[in-house]
Amino acid sequence: MAHRQSDPAPDPTRRSERSRRAIYDAALALVGEVGYPKTTIEGIAARAGVGKQTIYRWWSSKADVVMEAFLDLSEQAAEAARAAGQESxxxxxxxxxxxxxxxxxxxxxxxxxxxxxxxxxxxxxxxxxxxxxxxxxxxxxxxxxxxxxxxxxxxxxxxxxxxxxxxxxxxxxxxxxxxxxxxxxxxxxxxxxxxxxxxxxxxxxxxxxx
Amino acid sequence: MAHRQSDPAPDPTRRSERSRRAIYDAALALVGEVGYPKTTIEGIAARAGVGKQTIYRWWSSKADVVMEAFLDLSEQAAEAARAAGQESxxxxxxxxxxxxxxxxxxxxxxxxxxxxxxxxxxxxxxxxxxxxxxxxxxxxxxxxxxxxxxxxxxxxxxxxxxxxxxxxxxxxxxxxxxxxxxxxxxxxxxxxxxxxxxxxxxxxxxxxxx
Amino acid sequence: MAHRQSDPAPDPTRRSERSRRAIYDAALALVGEVGYPKTTIEGIAARAGVGKQTIYRWWSSKADVVMEAFLDLSEQAAEAARAAGQESxxxxxxxxxxxxxxxxxxxxxxxxxxxxxxxxxxxxxxxxxxxxxxxxxxxxxxxxxxxxxxxxxxxxxxxxxxxxxxxxxxxxxxxxxxxxxxxxxxxxxxxxxxxxxxxxxxxxxxxxxx
Amino acid sequence: MAHRQSDPAPDPTRRSERSRRAIYDAALALVGEVGYPKTTIEGIAARAGVGKQTIYRWWSSKADVVMEAFLDLSEQAAEAARAAGQESxxxxxxxxxxxxxxxxxxxxxxxxxxxxxxxxxxxxxxxxxxxxxxxxxxxxxxxxxxxxxxxxxxxxxxxxxxxxxxxxxxxxxxxxxxxxxxxxxxxxxxxxxxxxxxxxxxxxxxxxxx
DNA sequence: TTGTAATCGAGACGGTACGTCCAGTCTTCGA
DNA sequence: TCGAAGACTGGACGTACCGTCTCGATTACAA
The missing domain is CATH 1.10.357.10 (Tetracycline Repressor, domain 2)
Structure with missing residues (x-):
């Protein structure tokens, strides 16, 4: 976290949506395949075809990434459910x-x-x-x-x-x-x-x- | 655990009680001071004044060490309670x-x-x-x-x-x-x-x- | 150098004199202050208040920048000497x-x-x-x-x-x-x-x- | 260099001769093949089949490694020359x-x-x-x-x-x-x-x- | 009582991942 | 249309630990 504060704060409007999606997907896939402890930032970056810095720029820890990835997944699921007429x-x-x-x-x-x-x-x-x-x-x-x-x-x-x-x-x-x-x-x-x-x-x- | 199988099985009767105690103490102290994730086998060994191998010889993981240390602590606490006349x-x-x-x-x-x-x-x-x-x-x-x-x-x-x-x-x-x-x-x-x-x-x- | 070929060849007539001067100054200052190996393109750009691309557009490497900066400095010194009546x-x-x-x-x-x-x-x-x-x-x-x-x-x-x-x-x-x-x-x-x-x-x- | 001073100084008697030789060979080979600037500590370690730490433990920089490797090479060459009857x-x-x-x-x-x-x-x-x-x-x-x-x-x-x-x-x-x-x-x-x-x-x- | 075999402290080893820095490319926006 | 700004992929940095592997030096049991 400390390392984020020192940086001049990245500009969210220029963020790459493609990278974010790829990172979410990679993170969830890896957690599913090898488990959370063996999931590494490096592994997520490699799988997502993304530089490590891009992860560190927007998230402060592995937990943070997985959390947001999961949140995103839940939202999508909720959205899908809503679209399917269910009221969740x-x-x-x-x-x-x-x-x-x-x-x-x-x-x-x-x-x-x-x-x-x-x-x-x-x-x-x-x-x-x-x-x-x-x-x-x-x-x-x-x-x-x-x-x-x-x-x-x-x-x-x-x-x-x-x-x-x-x-x-x-x-x-x-x-x-x-x-x-x-x-x-x-x-x-x-x-x-x-x-x-x-x-x-x-x-x-x-x-x-x- | 796998790495234990390869060893010729240590002889528990020759185990150093002093080391075990020191390892328990070090493990609990470190978990308390720096938290579980930052507690390392290396750190426990150093703090306990013990070789790393002595830990790997008797436990299979950090979780294992901390678990037994905590169990030991609980038993001591129970013992103390019993000694104090309480029936737990x-x-x-x-x-x-x-x-x-x-x-x-x-x-x-x-x-x-x-x-x-x-x-x-x-x-x-x-x-x-x-x-x-x-x-x-x-x-x-x-x-x-x-x-x-x-x-x-x-x-x-x-x-x-x-x-x-x-x-x-x-x-x-x-x-x-x-x-x-x-x-x-x-x-x-x-x-x-x-x-x-x-x-x-x-x-x-x-x-x-x- | 290879990366230059891909660009549509910059137009030297539209080049910013201000930027060039700033880059020379920054490059020499940094080489003097932190040494050549710790001098980075990024650092020069930041110090010169210039985008990195502006450097990459006109020079092919750090050595190139420092070289030209030093050449420029020498020319100025020679000019000054000439102006002072010395014939170098x-x-x-x-x-x-x-x-x-x-x-x-x-x-x-x-x-x-x-x-x-x-x-x-x-x-x-x-x-x-x-x-x-x-x-x-x-x-x-x-x-x-x-x-x-x-x-x-x-x-x-x-x-x-x-x-x-x-x-x-x-x-x-x-x-x-x-x-x-x-x-x-x-x-x-x-x-x-x-x-x-x-x-x-x-x-x-x-x-x-x- | 600073990072060496802080460590408790490794014990040279326990040093692995095999690793040292492999590191010298890898360093010289890489310098010859890809040039000094593209030779990296990481590359030397990989080529020598050695952990990076083993390099950092005994040398303070890439220059240091290459220097000693070259020195060693020269000594060997001198030795060989001496053995061949030449007086260098x-x-x-x-x-x-x-x-x-x-x-x-x-x-x-x-x-x-x-x-x-x-x-x-x-x-x-x-x-x-x-x-x-x-x-x-x-x-x-x-x-x-x-x-x-x-x-x-x-x-x-x-x-x-x-x-x-x-x-x-x-x-x-x-x-x-x-x-x-x-x-x-x-x-x-x-x-x-x-x-x-x-x-x-x-x-x-x-x-x-x- | 004295070997002798195991455990012990110590720490070097091959590795993996960390979090950072910078290279060089690409994109956006304001002048 | 160029330049500043800076996000992007990529890769090396130097560090921290992992779990394995020697090393002597105790140390306790069997001879």
Whole structure:
């Protein structure tokens, strides 16, 4: 980072779009093929047919490059989904909260098993654990928007009387989202539809007898 | 690891205890001072006053060294706790499940804020995210034993009728443990007594109106 | 040089005199301040407030730029000398050959000690040793004209009977000029008035007893 | 150079002779093949099958490496000559000074035309022009020993009455050696047997009529 | 009690990647 | 239309570590 400050700051309007795209592609391809630790700036540059300086000019670290590459990928995916008529900016709301949550969590389970997403997102999550700044960026850009959808759905459920009014939705969603996240991140247990269904049931009804 | 196979297998009985201790100390000190990524085998060896080969002879990677060092530290801490009369092999069981869980989680909150534990455990957690073998070892050695205590306490609560009998305690515990873990690992939110108390309440009583 | 061919040949009439001057000044200043090897095209351009392309358009290499800059400096110096009434296009001819040569060589000794000339001329001489094309240009433009003055003076001496008629003046001058040059270039010995006086004496009278 | 001082100084007794030889060979081969400026440390290391650090550990610069490689080559050549019965530690002394000098200078002319010696010695001479420290080393190790032979021969000539007693041999030798050196270094003129013969004649007999 | 075989500290080795600097080319924009 | 500005590909720089490989010098066990 320090080395960037000293430079006279490059002019973003003259930036080569071609290079940026090539760098994103190379970065994601390498992370997928050889894993994040063996992915090197030098390797990305070579694969992208780009000078190393072009990477160092616009990004401050390998984590930064991979992060933006992944962000870009997500945006493209979102764009594609939007174009395909899907609305990814809201959870389904059939009136049956449990069913809706289970559905969405099952989709998340599938996504977590998709190898195209797994390598870079694990890498970024790991980096974020140890690098607070990047971690917060990762959360703000990638995680929080998804979590917000749960907040919205839970509020709707509160309006319908399906969730107690005094519940904080931002915390409530963690009851079923965080366990899944932890199992995936830390290999603390297997991930399955049955598991996520169970989480929803437990979370909605509580552990204590009613 | 591969490089170990080629060696004629070192004789553990002739191992220098002095060196091992020095290596553990150096490893933890460096992780604390300069962070895990800037901690190098070479640096550990120099700091420990030890030849590099002595490290490579007994460990297969930096992650391995730091892992064992941290394990050793934890064991010492546990030992010290035991010596001080505390029993860390069981959760309190006052009959009030909610209160017992809140108490233990508050202690965990404190631990997570302890800088001596934070650097190495974050580093290992991060490494484990990306390195499945190490991740599983980390969980098995450090996480699972603690989680087992929750399982025991929940079973006791089931026997007392405070938790429904059809609940799987291994999953149930994740409702309040995983959210805390995720907030700590991924900076998805602040960590406080109030937060963990809320988690316990939500988990025990559920989100749906009763 | 090759890269010049590809360009559509720049139009010298539209060349910016301002830029050329600035480039000469910057080049000589940098060679003086940081030495020839650390002088870079980029540095010259920045110091001259000029685009790199402006340099590459008119010169083929760093050596080329410095060469022309130095040539320009020499011409200016010659001009100034001429303006001051000195005639630098001929050696003194008092009738006493030995005295005349000693005088001129002493002036050369002084010049070789002048730091303003030393850095760039050493740099160019060095470059010329290894780069024949540039070396020959250096000699033709800078050295040969001076040597010609010795040739003229020696011819005049031959006419006066002070030098044998069968002597080749172009070779003869090397007897006292080359030793001085070598001592300066290669640090093979100290340079002083006494030394050059001795050279003249030895050269004129020979080593063998008469 | 600075970076060497900071290191704790490597242990010369543990140095790899194999690597040193390979580095010398690679350096000389590259200088011969692509020229000194295009010879890089990286290239030498690759060609020698050696890590770059092994070069930086023992030498402070490219010039240093090439210098020692050339020195080593010269020593080997001298050794070989010695083994072949030649005595390179003295000039011939037939009693005819002029003939002896002409003979030796003709041999020098041949040597200067030998491409195996030309590339590295030009490179080192050039470097020495601009780098005083290296220049002096070059002279002391390579030039001065040869010049000393001339001094010896001239003294012998003085004893025989063939050279005036008041002549300083160290300066006298420059009358025929330096012109040759300058023509070779700076391309100030062609080099031939006839030329060196002429130099000897002029120097011994002087330019003035007798 | 004395070899003798292993481990030990030390650090040189062949390598890979780092982050920087500059070469030489190409593109944009203002005068 | 040229020149300043500077982004671009490319490649060498000198450094830091990697993991392997000798080296003596302890050191502890078996003879």
């Amino acid at each position: 900016y809201a959870l389904p709301d059939t009136g049956d909260l449990a069913a809706d949550l289970k559905l969405v969590l099952r989709a998340t389970v599938d996504e977590l098993h998709d190898p195209a997403f797994e390598a870079p997102s694990r890498a970024l999550a790991a980096e974020g654990v140890v690098n607070e700044e990047l971690g917060r960026r990762f959360v703000a850009k990638l995680l929080e928007p998804s979590l917000q959808l749960y907040v919205d759905r839970l509020r709707s459920a509160q309006a319908a009387g399906d969730v107690r009014a005094d519940i904080d939705p931002r915390i409530a969603l963690e009851l079923f989202v965080s366990p899944l996240a932890q199992r995936w991140l830390q290999y603390t247990g297997p991930i399955s539809y049955e598991y996520t269904d169970t989480l929803v049931d437990y979370a909605l009804n509580g552990l204590a007898p009613r | 092999y069981a959760l309190p069981d006052t009959g009030d499940l909610a209160a017992d869980l809140k108490l233990v989680l508050r202690a965990t909150v404190d631990e997570l804020h302890d800088p001596a534990f934070e650097a190495p455990s974050r580093a290992l957690a991060a490494e484990g995210v990306v390195n499945e073998e190490l991740g599983r070892r980390f969980v098995a050695k450090l996480l699972e034993p603690s989680l087992q205590l929750y399982v025991d306490r929940l079973r006791s609560a089931q026997a007392a009728g405070d938790v429904r009998a059809d609940i799987d305690p291994r999953i149930a515990l994740e409702l309040f443990v995983s959210p805390l873990a995720q907030r700590w690992l991924q900076y998805t939110g602040p960590i406080s007594y109030e937060y963990t108390d809320t988690l316990v309440d939500y988990a025990l009583n559920g989100l749906a109106p009763r | 296009y001929a050696l003194p001819d008092t009738g006493d050959l030995a005295a005349d040569l000693k005088l001129v060589l002493r002036a050369t000794v002084d010049e070789l000690h002048d730091p303003a000339f030393e850095a760039p001329s050493r740099a160019l001489a060095a470059e010329g040793v290894v780069n024949e094309e540039l070396g020959r240009r250096f000699v033709a433009k800078l050295l040969e004209p001076s040597l010609q003055l010795y040739v003229d003076r020696l011819r005049s001496a031959q006419a006066a009977g002070d030098v044998r008629a069968d002597i080749d003046p172009r070779i003869a001058l090397e007897l006292f000029v080359s030793p001085l040059a070598q001592r300066w270039l290669q640090y093979t010995g100290p340079i002083s008035y006494e030394y050059t006086d001795t050279l003249v004496d030895y050269a004129l009278n020979g080593l063998a007893p008469r | 530690y003295a000039l011939p002394d037939t009693g005819d000074l002029a003939a002896d000098l002409k003979l030796v200078l003709r041999a020098t002319v041949d040597e200067l035309h030998d491409p195996a010696f030309e590339a590295p010695s030009r490179a080192l001479a050039a470097e020495g022009v601009v780098n005083e420290e290296l220049g002096r080393r070059f002279v002391a190790k390579l030039l001065e020993p040869s010049l000393q032979l001339y001094v010896d021969r001239l003294r012998s000539a003085q004893a025989a009455g063939d050279v005036r007693a008041d002549i300083d041999p160290r300066i006298a030798l420059e009358l025929f050696v330096s012109p040759l050196a300058q023509r070779w270094l700076q391309y100030t003129g062609p080099i031939s047997y006839e030329y060196t013969d002429t130099l000897v004649d002029y120097a011994l007999n002087g330019l003035a009529p007798r």
